[in-house]
Amino acid sequence: MNVKNQGLAGVVTTDTAISLVDGERGRLIYRGYDIRELSLHYEFEDIAYLLWEGVLPEKEEKNVLKAEFKKHRKLSSEMIKIIQLLPVNIPMMSVIRTCISFLGDATFNWPPTAAQAVKLTAAVPVIIATRYRWLKEGRIIEPKDTLGHTANYLYMLHGMVPIESHIRAMNAYLILTMEHGMNASTFASRVIASTESDMVSAITGAVGAMKGPLHGGAPSEVTKMLSDIERKSNVESWLRRQLEQRNKLMGFGHRVYKTQDPRAEALKEITSSLVEEDAWLELAHEVEEKAIQLLEEYKPGRKLYTNVEFYAAAVLRAVQMPDELFTATFTSSRIVGWSANVLEQAENNRIYRPQAHYTGLVPQ
Numbered sequence: 001m002n003v004k005n006q007g008l009a010g011v012v013t014t015d016t017a018i019s020l021v022d023g024e025r026g027r028l029i030y031r032g033y034d035i036r037e038l039s040l041h042y043e044f045e046d047i048a049y050l051l052w053e054g055v056l057p058e059k060e061e062k063n064v065l066k067a068e069f070k071k072h073r074k075l076s077s078e079m080i081k082i083i084q085l086l087p088v089n090i091p092m093m094s095v096i097r098t099c100i101s102f103l104g105d106a107t108f109n110w111p112p113t114a115a116q117a118v119k120l121t122a123a124v125p126v127i128i129a130t131r132y133r134w135l136k137e138g139r140i141i142e143p144k145d146t147l148g149h150t151a152n153y154l155y156m157l158h159g160m161v162p163i164e165s166h167i168r169a170m171n172a173y174l175i176l177t178m179e180h181g182m183n184a185s186t187f188a189s190r191v192i193a194s195t196e197s198d199m200v201s202a203i204t205g206a207v208g209a210m211k212g213p214l215h216g217g218a219p220s221e222v223t224k225m226l227s228d229i230e231r232k233s234n235v236e237s238w239l240r241r242q243l244e245q246r247n248k249l250m251g252f253g254h255r256v257y258k259t260q261d262p263r264a265e266a267l268k269e270i271t272s273s274l275v276e277e278d279a280w281l282e283l284a285h286e287v288e289e290k291a292i293q294l295l296e297e298y299k300p301g302r303k304l305y306t307n308v309e310f311y312a313a314a315v316l317r318a319v320q321m322p323d324e325l326f327t328a329t330f331t332s333s334r335i336v337g338w339s340a341n342v343l344e345q346a347e348n349n350r351i352y353r354p355q356a357h358y359t360g361l362v363p364q
Contacts, residue, residue, distance in 0.1 A: 008187075008354075013182060013187065013190075013352070014182075014190070014345075016182075016341070016344060017031065017054070017344070018030070018031065018051060018179060018337070018340050018341060018344060019031075019051075019179045019180065019181055019337070020181075021180060021181040024259070025259070026259035026260045026261065026262055026265075027262055028176075028180070028262045028263060030047065030050060030051060030178070030179060031050050031051065031054055031055075033050070033056075034262075035175075035176060035262050035263060035266060036262060036265065036266045036269070038050075038175055039171075039172040039175045039176050039263075039266045039267075039270065040172065040266065040269065040270065042056070042175070043148060043149075043150070043171060044148070044149045044150050044171055044174050044175060044333075045057075045062060045065050045066055045069065045148065045149055046062060047175045047178060047336070048065070048117075048118075048121060048178070048336045049061065049062065049065055051178060051179060051336050051337060051340040052114045052117055052118075052336070052339065052340055052343060053114065065118065066148065066149075068115075068118050068122070069118065069121075069122040069149050070122075070143070070145050071122075072118065072119045072122035072123055073122055073123070073126050073143040073152065074143065075123065075126055075127070075130065078102075079099060079102060079103075079127075080130065080140065082098065082099060082102060083095065083099065083127065083130050083131050083134060084134055086098065086131075088135060091211075092128060092131060092132075092324060092325060092327075092328040093207060093210065093211040093216070093327060093328060093331065094211070095127065095128075095131050096124060096127060096128065096207055096328060096331060097204055097207045097208060097211070099123070099127045100120060100123075100124070100127075100200060100203055100204050100207060101200065101204050103119070103120065103123060103200060104198060104200030104201065104204075108198040108199055108200045109198055110196045110197070110198060110346070111346045112193065112198070112199040112202075112339070112342050112343055112346050113199075113343075114343065116199045116200075116339070117199065117335075117336070117339035117340070117342075117343065120199070120200070120203055120335060120339065121332075121335050121336055121339065122149070124331065124332045124335055125149070125152075125153040125156070125329075125332045126143060126153075126156065128153075128157075128325060128328045128329070128332060129141065129153060129156035129157045130156070132157060132322070132325060133156070133157070133159075141155070141156045141159050142156075143156060144156075144161070147161070148167075150167055150170050150171040150174060151167045153170075153329075153332070154166065154167065154170060154319060157321070157325075158320060162319065165273075165274045165277055165278075166318065166319045168270065168274075169267075169270055169271060169274060169315045169318060169319065170315065170319050172266060172267060172270040172315075173267060173312055173315045173316070173333075174329075174332070174333040175333070176263040176266055176267060176308065177263070177308070177312070177330055177333045177334055178333050178334060178336040178337050179334070179336065179337030179340065180334075180337065183215065184209045184212070184214075184215045185206040185207075185209035185210045185215060185216070185334065185338065186206065186334075186337060186338055186341050187209075188202075188205045188206050188208070188209040189202040189203060189205060189206040189338040189339075189341055189342055190202075190341050190342065190345045190352070191205075191352045192205045193341075193342040193345040193346060193349070194345055194349055194350065194351045194352045195351055196349065199339060199342050202338070202342045203335060203338055203339065203342070206334075206335075206338045207331060210327065210330070210331050210334065211327070216327045216330060216331070219250075219251065219309035219310070219312045219313035219316070219326060220313070220323045220326055221250040221251075221309075222250045222251040222309055222310050222312075222313035222314075223313045223316075223317055223323060224250075225249070225250050225251070225287075226280070226283060226284060226287060226313065226314070226317070229283065229287060231283070232282070232283060232286045235283075235286050235287055235290050236290055236294070239287070239290055239291055239294050240294060243294055243295075243298045243299075244298075249291055249295065249304075250309070250310075251306060251307060251309050251310025251311075251313065252291060252292075252295060252304045252305065252306060252307065252310065253302075253304045253305070253307060259303065259305065260305045260306070261305060261306060261307045261308050263307075263308035263311075264305070264306040264307055264308050264310060264311050267308070267311035267312065267314075267315060268285070268288070268306070268311055270315075271284070271285070271311060271314060271315060271318070272285065274318070278318045280314065280317050280318050281314055281315075281318050284310070284311065284313075284314035288306050288310065288311075291306075292304075292305065292306070312326075312330075313326075316329065
């Protein structure tokens with residue numbers, strides 16, 4: 001392989017004002033705001049508005065956005081029919097991809113708009129919940145207009161209004177996973193948008209990229225690890241056994257962050273106030289503390305800290321999210337970042353046209 005930057009690693013492809021991923025300092029910034037502040041003090045709708053519009057919403061702007069979200073939660077009868085008729089063995093990510101394509105009517109033209117982003121973002125969690133309930137029980141739970149975006153998703157999945165602590169933890173998780181720089185799916189969305197294709201096509205392409213296990217791999221391995229440990233009394237012995245067998249501890253270490261993952265730090269802070277209400281979260285905190293201690297003992301100087309997948313698994317399990325919906329739920333938040341990037345691409349568009357290094361034969 002003669003390519004210096006295989007996979008475009010380290011190559012800057014565009015300017016962006018949407019987010020900064022600072023791996024050396026362990027910072028994630030959305031539109032000039034530290035992710036910790038945003039995840040601790042704001043709702044999903046606030047941060048979606050911030051990424052799309054560049055500023056946090058005033059009260060009336062937020063009310064208007066919430067009303068738009070609620071309007072687009074109502075799926076058409078044709079969409080519901082598609083969700084019901086898709087074969088049982090179709091993965092949820094493929095269901096999302098198909099349903100987003102179905103939404104791409106003539107109103108989705110160039111240039112893309114924030115209103116289009118709202119419509120798609122509002123629909124995705126409803127699509128997930130509708131498909132899940134249909135396969136599970138053969139019935140559908142209608143959206144509840146008195147609930148916000150996050151609470152309504154949990155309500156439609158479980159059929160009961162979620163408790164406040166679960167709404168708060170889930171809200172933080174969704175905010176923390178909305179945007180994360182020029183990752184594979186975001187880059188895919190911008191490449192498609194650069195051809196002046198519509199937003200639905202760009203988001204469908206991003207979903208296709210997210211479906212790949214190298215990118216959208218869910219934190220189910222962390223869930224399995226915590227389930228295997230089972231109780232606090234087993235933590236140290238289980239972790240030592242894994243490290244002595246040279247097995248990887250899932251949820252620790254990150255390709256980009258060379259210090260603490262700021263998303264994990266924020267989720268840890270959110271969940272620390274909930275450990276008395278949830279034994280699963282209490283176990284997760286115990287595992288993290290002991291694992292970091294043992295990683296320094298067994299792998300000194302490696303600086304292996306908790307990544308977002310660790311506490312994502314803890315939060316998703318605490319709110320009783322089925323393992324098979326982990327990647328789909330991640331997608332329901334990342335669609336905000338994708339659409340924000342599509343909007344930014346359209347502002348100063350130039351079609352992407354990189355080159356490839358030819359390694360084949362040349363005729364004499």
